[in-house]
Amino acid sequence: MENAMKVKISTGSITVSVKADHVLEFDDLFKIHQLATGGHDHLTIESDSQDDVKSDSDENIKDKFIHTDNVSQEMGEPRPDDVVKVAMACPFCGHTESTSALWKHSFTRCPNCHEKLFLRWATDVPGKPDEKGFYYKAETKFHSRYEDEKPDEFAEMFKHSDQEGVPDAYSTVEEIKKYLDSKGVDYSGCRLKGQFLELVKANN
Structure with missing residues (x-):
């Protein structure tokens, strides 16, 4: 079809695509835009037509879009959901x-x-x-x-020790106890593996 027109309007989360067998008027495009965005944001129209031919009617439509943008801007700062x-x-x-x-x-x-x-x-x-x-x-x-202010504590917890003989999260509790015994550290109050590892870190 010689005058066929396909228009796609995307708002990031919603995309509306319309194909017509005739040239769409500005009012038609604006209604499609309202369907996609609710009518509060600016108009963004993408055409996947193979022929990129500019005409006087195209320029007129462009002027109307610019006018719509200016009117929207004069209404003040956008709202949080815009x-x-x-x-x-x-x-x-x-x-x-x-x-x-x-x-x-x-x-x-x-x-x-x-x-x-x-x-x-x-x-x-x-x-x-x-x-x-x-x-x-x-x-x-x-x-x-x-991310900038706090380290990844979870990743730090499961990082391999870079010191030979020093236990880490991949060591068994018995291996950790053996290491603490060699350092003369009292671990009688520890019940969880993480508590043993804290003692390893404090006495390393």
């Missing part, structure tokens, strides 16, 4: 795309390599979109505050 535009440039795999994320989330994931990417403000003014309507940029690795 979806906003994100410019992604993954530093791990090089994937780039215009995507979306929930307002005030701290990270998103690259759809190609699945790495966590930090969501930083797109402008110097927090909460203000840039000239293209992007609120966030996802260009750097996300570092969890918990």
Whole structure:
């Protein structure tokens, strides 16, 4: 069909795909967008048409999208459950795309390599979109505050000892007791293996 049109709108968690045998008007596209997002976020439309031919009607539709973005921005800061535009440039795999994320989330994931990417403000003014309507940029690795401030205690507990003859989590209780006896350490109050290992650590 000469005038067939296929449109896909993605919000990150929901994707709506529509195929029509005629050119869709702006109102049709906007209704599809509302179905995917609830109508509060900015419009992001991707077309997988093989022919990328620009026309006056395409420009008119683009102008309407820009106008819609401006009106939305003038309404003030987005709400916590709103979806906003994100410019992604993954530093791990090089994937780039215009995507979306929930307002005030701290990270998103690259759809190609699945790495966590930090969501930083797109402008110097927090909460203000840039000239293209992007609120966030996802260009750097996300570092969890918990991971940065606290070691992985579980991994530490099951790490092999790097000192010869010093027992670790893979040693038996009897082997640990034998080591503590050689050090003259009283372990009469210990009942659990972890308690014995704490004495090993304290007297090593």
